[in-house]
Every structure is written in structure tokens, then in C-alpha cells.
Amino acid sequence: MTGEAYDHLMALVVFGVIFTAAVFIVPSLSYVNLLYLQQQQLQNVALSVMKTILFDEGYPANWGSMHGTGMFNETDVQRFGLAEFGDPSLYVLDPNKVQRLANNPLGNISYAKVKELLGLSGYDFSIVLRPLFNVDRSVTIQKSSDEATATITWKANVSRSDGQPVPKAIVFPTVICAIDSNTGFETRTQQARAETDMLGRSQGTIVVSTTGNAKIKDVIVIFRVTVADRATIVVSSQDTEDPDDIAKINVVGDTIVLTLPPDAPGSSDARWITNIQLYNYETSISLLNGSGTGTQYKLNYGPNLIVWSMAFAGLDSTEPGVLIITFRTETLGPGGRTLAILIGPWALWNQGGIMKFNPLPVGSGASASIERDVIIAGMAYVAELRLWKA
């Protein structure tokens, strides 16, 4: 009787083990395959979306700069794509369209609108534009008490996105000073050159001196970093306490548009443009030499967002890397007036060189990620698309 009970018990245990294996292990094998299929499907959708974003101009083909005023309304866009208007080259993106992805004072396209135009109901996605490599920089600007000399000490560490240092990168720090002299206002440029060591580090000091009664009013440092002449990134650091109080620089087609929200602090102070320079990493071109007085160069603060605009023929085709605008401003402190430098034009400057469109966290399930090298305004960036199920 006892032996029989043992036999049945043993049968029950063996059957239970095999049943458990059959119920849990076999379906899990299928589940792994299902997950993989889902991943593949996501990857295919992501590839298709990326192709549309990078290779399609969208409709209207110039949707990023279709209004001469620079203002933008997302309802005008009927098909989405970021490819350069009128350029048959692949992977070349239109800066006028890219700047509409960021929070732009002249108007931007919303995530919901892009999602609708791409037909991505049921999915969520994010787009990140970043430089090919990171440049961590620090700048210390020390001016002498008479403002005749400025000593700029800089450090720049170059690394890949995973933190791996990039040796032998060439770093060109360019110092731009706004100088107020007896004869008028001038902008002086001084450049240095350094190479990163095996740990991707470089550093140096630049001294700018003036003569006579000239005073250095504002200093800005632009870093041009290249690796094999290919990857070029420009970052900046400036002395002005809060440049956003003056205006924001926007370029739409051939037009430079300065904007400032009416409720911004200091928005009623009088300011005049004294100089506009186009800096293309190697050369500097003067676009405008204003007198710093008069209505033509005065920023018209008031209820309107746009405080100043002017068209410069051929500006768009020169791919303006950096625009340097010097202003004469009134101050409450002693001296009565000073100079300030602003750089622009577009959103990559405002966000540490990285632009995120829909920086929402990725869903907890499967996601697909695709990276491609792209060229925007002559500079190389990495465009990353992440896609996941909503």
C-alpha cells in the first residue's frame, strides 16, 4: 500500500516538473521570438521615419523660411522633412527647418504636429542633434582695473560621446573683444591654436591689450575644434552677464531678425547695433558697421516680439556659422554706456550644442535607435532617432 502511494507521488512529481517546463519554458521561447520580431518591426519603422526626416524636403519645400518676416505657423506645413531646400545632396539638413524644432521665438513646429505628419499614431519618438564629439570648456576672463587689458585663460577637453578622449584634436580659441575708444567702437579678434594631448586636454592663455584710452567692454570666446578637418564644433563663453536681456538672434533665409519678449527684464532700455560680423570658423566678414546711434540701428522695444530685422543678400548661401553682433547699451551704473556682444544664430547655441526634440523618456518596452551623420550649415552633427511604442 505504501509502495503504491510512493509510486503515485513520484508520478505526480515527475508530471508536475514536465508540465511546469512545458507551460513556462516553451512559451517563453516563443515570447523571446515575439520580442525580437517586435524589435525588428520597430527598427524598420524607425528606418523609414529617419529616411523621411533626412531625405525629404517636406511640403512646402521651404517650410522653415516661407514667410519673409521670419514668423512661422505650423499649420502651413503639409509634409514633414528636414532636407535642405533645393540641395540634391544626401544628409544635408536645412538650418531654417531644424531651428523650427527648437523653442523658437518666431514660431516652432510641435511634437504632436510632426507625429501627425509622419503618421506615427501608436508610436512615440525623439530626435537628438549633437556634435560629433564633446568639448568641455572653461574660460576665465580677467580685466585690468582700467579695462585696458583682458587676460583670458581657457581649457578645453575633447572626448567622444562615450567619454573616450580624442587626442590630437586641434583647438582654435578665438577671443572677440568689443572696444570703446575715443574714435568709436571696434571689434578686435585674436586667435590661438592648440592640440589636445593623449587625454584629450588642451589649455592656454590669451592676453588682449589696448592702447590710449580704449577700454575693453565685453569679451567673448569662440572655440573651433576640428578632428581631421572633419568634425567642427564651435562653443562659446562670454563675459556679458545676461545676453538674453538684449535680444535673441535669429536668421531666416537672408534676414537677420532680433527678437525679445516684451516682458523680458530690461526690455525698455535703449540699445543700438554697432557692428555685425559673420564668423565662418576661419574668416570673419563684416556685414554691418553701424554708428551706434540713430533710428536705423536702434532696437525698437515695445509690444512687438521682433525688435529689429534687416536682409543681407546672399547670407543664406554663405551658411552663417556664427553671427557676432555688438550693441551699445545704456547702463544705470557709472560710465553711462557700454558695449555688449551677442552670438547666434540658432538653437544649438542655446542648448550646449545639443538639441532635443521631444526629450520624453523612452517607453519601458522595446525601442529602436538609429544614428546618422548629417551636415547643418556646413557643420557635421549626429542625428539620433529613437522610436518606441506609445
Added chain:
Amino acid sequence: MEGLMTKTKRTKNQRSRKGQMRVVEAVMASLIVVSAVAFLYVFAATPSSQPQETSELEKIGHNVLHDMHEQRLLTRFVYNSEWANLTSGLFVSLPTNVYFNLSIYDTNGNSISHPLILYGNEQIFDSSKAVASVTYIVPGYQANYSPRVLVLKLVRG
């Protein structure tokens, strides 16, 4: 009395043997079912990641070479023998976990002499099952027509 006890014992033994047989039957039946399922899995067309992986690497490789060509750097590096620049350019342009090995040929398939244009261990290109190969042709430099065939091998680390 003794005969009755012997009969009862025999009956118990027979039942016990029957029980053991049931266990054996259950095990065998289960094994048959499991092995049938396993057998089916051998022939099931499970998707493989390798073709998609190499396809994606090929796209990345073509994209990087195209962009360097677009910026007029690729031809300069190749025809001016700027091999260190070519290696550095690929190093910063490709994703961080991708290793590369570039070879250059003329149109007759003869190898152009150049130092190793390599990132990563050379052996990984022989041992990995998902090596992508991108062939990219540059026609010449400035006014000189002298095509070069670039073969870029990529593998994920």
C-alpha cells in the same frame, strides 16, 4: 490462511508494478511530447539578427563616407595620403561601439599601399559573424581622374 496471505502479497506486488509502469508511461509520454516540440523548434524559422545588423552597419558606413566626401575631405585624405587624418575622421564620425578597417584599391583590384587604417582588434573582423562591408568609389581628386575603391569593414564591439 497462509495461502490467503501469499495471494494478497502477490496482488500488492502486481499493483505496485502497475503503478511503476504508469510512472514510466507518464515519463515516456511527456518526453515524447517535449521532444516533439523541441524537434519543431529546430525547423522553426526563427529570425536572425545578423542580416539586419550588417545592413544597419552598411548604411552607417556609407553615410559616414558620403558625408566626408560631401565635405571634400575624403578625396583629399585618400589622394594626399593623409592616412592619420582619414583614421581620425572615421574614428570620430562612426558610432562609439563600431570598429573599422579600411582598405583602398585601384579599379583593377590592386591594393594601394597604405598603413593600417584600423580601429579595434584586427582579429575581430575574422571572428565576428556580423561584419559589414561597404564599397565606396571616389573618382579622383581635383582635375585628375584616377578612381579609387574604398572597402570599409565594420563590426560592432
